[in-house]
Amino acid sequence: xxxxxxxxxxxxxxxxxxxxxxxxxxIPDGASAAIIGPSGSGKTTLLSLMGHLLPLQSGSxxxxxAEGAEHSLADTASWVLxxxxxxxxxxxxxxxxxxxxxxxxxxADARARARDYLAQVGLAGREDEPARxxxxxxxxxxxxxxxMASHRPIILADEPTGQLDATTSASVLxxxxxxxxxxxxxxxxxxxxxxxxxxxxxxxxDGRIVGHSGARV
Amino acid sequence: MxxxxxxxxxxxxxxxxxxxxxxxRTGRWTSAIVVIATTWLIAAPAIADALxxxxxxxxxxxxxxxxxxxxxxxxxxVDGDQLPIPTSVCESLASYDGVEASFALxxxxxxxxxxxxxxxxxxxYSATSGSLPFLGVDGDPxxxxxxxxxxxxxxGVLDDETIEVIRQATDSTPSARxxxxxxxxxxxxxxxxxxxxxxxxxxxxxxxxxxxYVATDAARHQAVGDILPGALAYDGRSAVAADRLYxxxxxxxxxxxxxxxxxxxxxxxxxxxLGLMWALVQWFRRSHTAIxxxxxxxxxxxxxxxxxxxxxxxxxxxxxGWALGITGALALxxxxxxxxxxxxxxxxxxxxxxxxxxxxVALKPxxxxxxxxxxx
Numbered sequence: 001x002x003x004x005x006x007x008x009x010x011x012x013x014x015x016x017x018x019x020x021x022x023x024x025x026x027i028p029d030g031a032s033a034a035i036i037g038p039s040g041s042g043k044t045t046l047l048s049l050m051g052h053l054l055p056l057q058s059g060s061x062x063x064x065x066a067e068g069a070e071h072s073l074a075d076t077a078s079w080v081l082x083x084x085x086x087x088x089x090x091x092x093x094x095x096x097x098x099x100x101x102x103x104x105x106x107x108a109d110a111r112a113r114a115r116d117y118l119a120q121v122g123l124a125g126r127e128d129e130p131a132r133x134x135x136x137x138x139x140x141x142x143x144x145x146x147x148m149a150s151h152r153p154i155i156l157a158d159e160p161t162g163q164l165d166a167t168t169s170a171s172v173l174x175x176x177x178x179x180x181x182x183x184x185x186x187x188x189x190x191x192x193x194x195x196x197x198x199x200x201x202x203x204x205x206d207g208r209i210v211g212h213s214g215a216r217v
Numbered sequence: 218m219x220x221x222x223x224x225x226x227x228x229x230x231x232x233x234x235x236x237x238x239x240x241x242r243t244g245r246w247t248s249a250i251v252v253i254a255t256t257w258l259i260a261a262p263a264i265a266d267a268l269x270x271x272x273x274x275x276x277x278x279x280x281x282x283x284x285x286x287x288x289x290x291x292x293x294x295v296d297g298d299q300l301p302i303p304t305s306v307c308e309s310l311a312s313y314d315g316v317e318a319s320f321a322l323x324x325x326x327x328x329x330x331x332x333x334x335x336x337x338x339x340x341x342y343s344a345t346s347g348s349l350p351f352l353g354v355d356g357d358p359x360x361x362x363x364x365x366x367x368x369x370x371x372x373g374v375l376d377d378e379t380i381e382v383i384r385q386a387t388d389s390t391p392s393a394r395x396x397x398x399x400x401x402x403x404x405x406x407x408x409x410x411x412x413x414x415x416x417x418x419x420x421x422x423x424x425x426x427x428x429x430y431v432a433t434d435a436a437r438h439q440a441v442g443d444i445l446p447g448a449l450a451y452d453g454r455s456a457v458a459a460d461r462l463y464x465x466x467x468x469x470x471x472x473x474x475x476x477x478x479x480x481x482x483x484x485x486x487x488x489x490x491l492g493l494m495w496a497l498v499q500w501f502r503r504s505h506t507a508i509x510x511x512x513x514x515x516x517x518x519x520x521x522x523x524x525x526x527x528x529x530x531x532x533x534x535x536x537x538g539w540a541l542g543i544t545g546a547l548a549l550x551x552x553x554x555x556x557x558x559x560x561x562x563x564x565x566x567x568x569x570x571x572x573x574x575x576x577x578v579a580l581k582p583x584x585x586x587x588x589x590x591x592x593x
Contacts, residue, residue, distance in 0.1 A: 051511070079511050087505055089243040101232055102512035130243075150512060 001063045001076060001153040001184050003027040003050070008059035010045055010207075019045045020207045023059070027200060029066065032177045032185040034195035037204035043188040044082065044158055046204065050186065051077050051156045063154060063184075078102070078150040080143050080157035080176075082188075086131040092118060092142045093127035099150035110149070117145035120175040122168060136163040144176055157187045161194055173197055228518035236509075237525030247498055248530055255534025255571075258490055260541040262483030263563035267546035269480050270555040277435075277471040284407040284461035286438050290429040290445050293454035301425030302449045302456055308345045310429070310448065315437025320347030321426035322408075322417075327390065329416055332381040337372040339365075340415045341384050345422055351432055352403040358419035362398045365405040367413035376402045382416055407432065409461065425451065431458075435472060484566040491567065492574025495527060499578055516580075523579045524572075531568060531575075539564045 003026065010020040020042045027033045035043045048054040050061050052074040063071040078099060079085075086095045093114040100110035118127055121141035131139060140163050147155045155176060161169035173194060177185050187194060195201050203211030241248050277285070290307070292300030302321065310319040322344045329341035346358035354363060362382050364374060374380060378400045386392040395418060405412040408430060429449055433441045442458050449456035499506070506519060514522065542560035547553065 053511070075513070085504065085508050087240075087508065089245055089247075090239065094239065094243075098236075098509065098512050101228060101236075102514075146512075 001065050001071070002029045003033075003061070003063055003073075003154065003184055003186065005046075005050070005061045006059050008046070008049060008056070008061065010042075010049060010054070010057050012045075018207055020049070023204075023207070023209055025202055025209060025212070027184060027186065030182060030184055031200055032187065032198040033200040033202060034198040035186065035188045035202045035204060036190070036195050041204040042207040043204055047156050047158055047186065047188050051079055053079075065153075073154060073156075076152055077154040077156050078147040078152040080140075080147045080155065080160040082158040082162065086134075086139050086142055088132035089130060091128045091130055092123060092134065092138075095131055095142050096146045096149045099146035099148070103149075103151045105149075113149040113151075114145070117149045117175075118142070120148070121145045121172050137165070137168065140164065141168075141172055144172055148176060153183050155183060155185045157185065159189055159191075160187060161189070161191065166193070169194070170197075228514050230518060230521045233514065233518035233521035234525040237522040237527075238529055240522070241526040241529040244526075244530075251494070251498065251527075251530040252534040252537070254494055255491060255531050255567075256537040256541060258487040259535055259538030259564050259567050260545060260560075262480065262487055263538075263542040263560040264545045264549065264551070266478070266480040266483065266563065267542070267551040267556045267559040268549055269478055270475065270559060271546075271551040273471060273474055273478070274552060274555065276469065280462065280469075280471070282404065282406060284409065286433050286435055287407050287461035288429075288431040288433070288442055288445055288458045289409075289461050290431060290449050290456050290458045291427070292449075292451050292456055294457075295454065299427075300451045300454055300456075301427060302429045302451060304345060304422045304424055304426045306449055307426065307429035307431075308347050310431055310445075311347055311350070313441070315433050315441045317432045317434055318347055318351035319429060319431045320345045320351050321422055322348070322428050322430065323422050324427045325384075325387065325390065327384050327387050329382050329384045331372065331374065332383055332394070334372045334374065337368075339368050340412075341382065342412075342415060342417050343420045343422055344417050345426070346419050348417055348419060348430075351407070351430060352405065352417075354401045354403050356401070360398050361401050361419060362395060363401050363403050363405075363417035363419070365413050365415050365417075366402060367405075368416060369400075369402040371414065374400050374402075376400060382418060384418075407461065429456075430461075484563045485570060487563070487567045488570025488574065491531075491571035492578065495571070495575050496578045499523065520576070520579045524576065527572070527575045531571065535564050535568050538567075 005023060005025050008020055008023040009018055011018050023046060035046060037043050045054065049056055050073055061073060063073050063076045065071065093111065096114035096117055097110040100113040105113060115127060118124060121144055123138060123141055131142060134142065140160065144160055157176070160176065161173060164172060177197065187198060189195055200214040202209055290302060292302050304321040307319055307321040310316050322342055325341060325343060327341045328338050330338045348363065349356070349358055352363060362380060369375065379397050380400050381397050382395040384393045405415060431441065431445060445458035446455035509519065509522070539560060542563065543556055546556040546560060
């Protein structure tokens with residue numbers, strides 16, 4: 001699914017300056033894109049607007065399928081947040097199953113997906129452990145598995161590998177991005193290795209896109 | 218491996234309910250606190266109210282035993298003489314709605330004694346058979362004499378002993394003996410203190426008697442009192458019906474005291490406390506709600522999820538609260554009937570009230586998902 005953003009500007013209600021200003025870009029169907037930039041440049045705000053975590057003030061963001069039909073990202077994107085966002089008292093599998101349920105999966109199917117995707121992020125056999133006892137890195141991998149289990153065509157991820165070591169980060173990233181064309185992935189990151197792994201890199205500075213590279217697309 | 222899906226999915230309500238139940242089951246301290254709080258917020262006020270009502274009922278019963286809800290009806294006074302009341306009308310009042318018992322009594326002015334207890338003198342009264350149900354005496358009025366508890370204590374004559382009452386002669390009546398009769402000991406307090414130590418002999422009176430005693434139920438006491446002067450009129454003169462026990466604005470009106478008792482409204486405080494506690498739980502869990510929202514849980518499913526979790530925990534707490542309330546109230550001396558009624562009412566009302574608050578809380582709009590997810 002292709003992502004198009006047109007002339008997005010945003011000011012926080014409590015702030016007095018634009019966090020984003022006239023941001024426009026396209027991410028092709030099935031591509032992975034990294035959004036990079038210094039702290040405060042508007043990366044997370046842009047991602048939040050894409051995922052409808054914040055209300056859009058101006059401009060438009062659309063997901064467009066192969067037939068040209070437009071979809072809301074609220075229905076087509078799943079999230080991996082910078083802060084670990086699991087239900088602490090529920091098991092790792094339960095947390096992943098929430099993603100599968102959002103795709104209409106039956107309980108059995110959701111359970112199977114949970115087992116499969118937890119294995120893909122290196123957590124095979126940990127399905128029944130409560131999320132509260134997982135380490136930060138393990139919890140982050142559960143969140144990634146949940147996003148993948150939703151089978152939504154777009155994943156929006158905010159520093160998804162921030163708490164992972166380099167080896168785990170590479171394998172998890174490989175599982176999330178997957179084969180080209182499988183899903184569109186947008187990653188906010190400070191990690192050059194992660195950006196390098198993506199098809200497209202958008203560089204934000206002071207709320208504007210100042211760099212755009214797409215060597216692998 | 219992962220077929221991309223873009224169609225809009227809504228969570229089935231059955232799935233949302235299952236998630237709510239799962240949250241309740243895995244909620245550890247949160248679930249335990251909600252259940253325990255529900256239990257005690259139902260049980261404690263219910264026990265207090267049941268005990269209060271029991272005390273009120275006991276006080277009312279004492280008052281009734283002392284003659285509450287009893288009319289003493291005498292004839293009108295004409296030229297310094299008191300007219301009699303019609304005996305048969307007095308006796309038949311017991312069949313009226315609101316009248317529990319009635320009987321006519323003749324003050325013979327005679328004293329008497331038991332043949333077997335020399336010196337055990339007492340005032341002797343003749344009363345119609347309605348005096349038995351009035352005083353709570355079972356059996357046939359023929360062949361018995363009713364002894365007041367005071368007389369029984371003084372002479373040592375107990376219930377169901379064979380006695381013979383010797384009535385002393387007066388200016389107008391000769392001495393008489395009842396023959397062998399069976400004793401019945403009864404508390405004559407509802408008739409008045411002057412009957413303590415008296416003997417009542419159920420007998421057929423003439424057409425008229427000196428006084429009519431009428432016991433009513435609490436609800437129709439006033440209505441019965443209104444008809445008595447006319448019903449017991451003699452020679453065209455209305456009778457005079459007086460409450461056996463004096464009452465005024467300083468004496469307790471038990472019906473009003475029951476209706477006005479503050480403890481009956483404690484369920485509102487309990488429901489508010491539970492509702493606020495639940496609102497607090499949801500506020501602490503707003504990031505969880507936001508997580509579900511990012512995975513397609515819309516308002517109906519969110520409501521279902523929170524309600525099903527609440528329902529499971531609240532019903533468990535309510536069941537425990539009901540059982541604890543009944544057990545506690547009975548253990549602390551409450552009567553069974555008010556304990557069952559009041560604890561059940563507190564349980565139901567607290568549950569309904571708290572549930573309305575829970576639904577209101579669930580309907581409250583949430584802030585942005587980002588804020589909710591960041592507020593962790």
